[in-house]
Amino acid sequence: MTREAFEELVLSMGTDVYSFCLQLVRNKEDAEELYQETMLAALERHKKIDASGNPKSYLLGIVIGLWKNRRRKLARRGRICPQTALEEQLEEVYPSDTGHSPEERIIRKESVDLVRKLTEELPEKYRIPVYLYYSRELSLEEIAAAMHIPKGTVKSRLYKARAILKSRLEEENYGLET
Numbered sequence: 001m002t003r004e005a006f007e008e009l010v011l012s013m014g015t016d017v018y019s020f021c022l023q024l025v026r027n028k029e030d031a032e033e034l035y036q037e038t039m040l041a042a043l044e045r046h047k048k049i050d051a052s053g054n055p056k057s058y059l060l061g062i063v064i065g066l067w068k069n070r071r072r073k074l075a076r077r078g079r080i081c082p083q084t085a086l087e088e089q090l091e092e093v094y095p096s097d098t099g100h101s102p103e104e105r106i107i108r109k110e111s112v113d114l115v116r117k118l119t120e121e122l123p124e125k126y127r128i129p130v131y132l133y134y135s136r137e138l139s140l141e142e143i144a145a146a147m148h149i150p151k152g153t154v155k156s157r158l159y160k161a162r163a164i165l166k167s168r169l170e171e172e173n174y175g176l177e178t
Contacts (some may be wrong), residue, residue, distance in 0.1 A: 006046040038063045060146040118168045126161035
């Protein structure tokens, strides 16, 4: 891929890559850092990127690799020198008034928060395909390419993740009328 084609790739897919980084790290500053590292690594390898293939999954594969390396490094540092965790303040952005009552908006927000919490609790091997499939809207083939695993493995992990989420939602009595 030429340098000009790479620049066009960054312009067209940069926001998707950044939002995936943000979903993985759940922190704006860390997402920006991961995005910059990803683009730097992609720029260094821009001649290896196949423009006729699926460059988006190639970029997301770089994101996943860098993210896993960072997590391993932090885990290693944590074992060597544990640090106390700081409480993160989450800035909630409420949607504009859509005609729903305040009670309906609160119930919807609680439902979304519950599903998000349960998804974040999934093991990494299930959580990443769920993020890629539902939030990035990648196909099974694209996810397989990004994660460097077979398409069948992606299918089975999505199936297992859905089953886990369903059972946990049932445990929480979500959507069950008593």
